[in-house]
Amino acid sequence: MANTATSLSSCGAPAVHFNRSSENLAAAPPAKQKAKYKERGNVLAEDQIVQMSKQLETFKSNLEEFASKHKQEIRKNSQFRVQFQEMCSTIGVDPLASGKGFWSEMLGVGDFYYELGVQIIEVCLALKHRNGGLITLDELHHRVLKGRGKYAQDVSQDDLMRAIKKLKVMGNGFGMIPVGGSYLVQSVPAELNMDHTVVLQLAEKKGYVTVSEIKDSLKWEKERACHVLDHLLKEGLAWLDSQAAEEAQYWLPALFAELTSRDVTPEEANQMTP
């Protein structure tokens, strides 16, 4: 792996050669000077391009060699994929930038993430009626792995996040909200601003939050807290519990830990609204 990285980065920056002219530009009159400089600029640019093309050819054939050697690894090994992606970003290349072309064809990287994206959408749709379109990365990971079965390729949380980013770009209403050291994956285009996000993060610890907790932790006015909670209720992301001992609690099904192990029952499946 290290050797290959070296051979790629040895492509380096293109070298630029200057043509020496016998003319002494400094001595010429201003207008002519300007024209000459422009001409020289063009010549230099052409030169650069020729050099860069050569560099690119070398780079490309190195990459093709790399790809054929490591295509299997990319599909099978999630650790390898992480390193590969990091290497690509060092060079300033995004292997997922386009569905077609060199990367997806040579390496099959695009296919892998595209298929994963489809799986992620399926899981989110299946659970939307329960959690309103919000799911923890952990639960998503658990269910994706389950769906893939025993003999399928290994999928890491890093893979999920990349696939989700790709979905986001395609405008699928996907987003990731950082909470408690991990993420909540949002799969419906609910309007969630900073206030909502911050309350979600607060709710992460116990799976629910109260007006008092919001006021104490975030130093907000009661109105602001209620406004956010009402919005979460409206979006179907939170449920109201008015039988709690001290004050009303707002629970998020997405954060309700016990859901992780439970499957969708056939009865639930019948209840799901399209």
Added chain:
Amino acid sequence: MSFEWPWQYNFPPFFTLQPNVDTRQKQLAAWCSLALSYCRHHKLYTLDVMEAQESPVFNNKKMERKLSIEAIQVVFEELRKKGEFSSWLDKNKSRCLVMWRRPEEWGKLIHQWVSRGAFPAHAGLSERRGGRKEFHGLEDWMLLRSLQALQTDGKAEIIIMDDGKGVKFF
């Protein structure tokens, strides 16, 4: 076989009637399902709302959450509207019938049983009920409705006898 609780049963807000309309729809659908399966499992045919509030299905003691009387009434009203799985015995909605199996379905079962020769084609109403485990505890009103359904179908006839009712099967 012990009764399996759905995930919602351990979710505290499940016992609060939800203010958001869409969420409430999901909640009621889940409650209807749960109420019916619970009644089916325990072979309950009638329900007194006040008593039901203390039954485990509507009262999760461990979690200290229970459905209000009003909410229980909403659930059974929903069951009634959804497809006549329930019907009120009084105007105050304090008692209701629970038809986790509809009269037509009962009728079919009874007819099958009779066709297999389990009983003579002529028999008293109470005799109909003995024997098969399936029909154990089947209350009179339900049995009658089932037979009426069969009658409508032309598969049976209810006969008024001196000492009660009898049924003739075709």
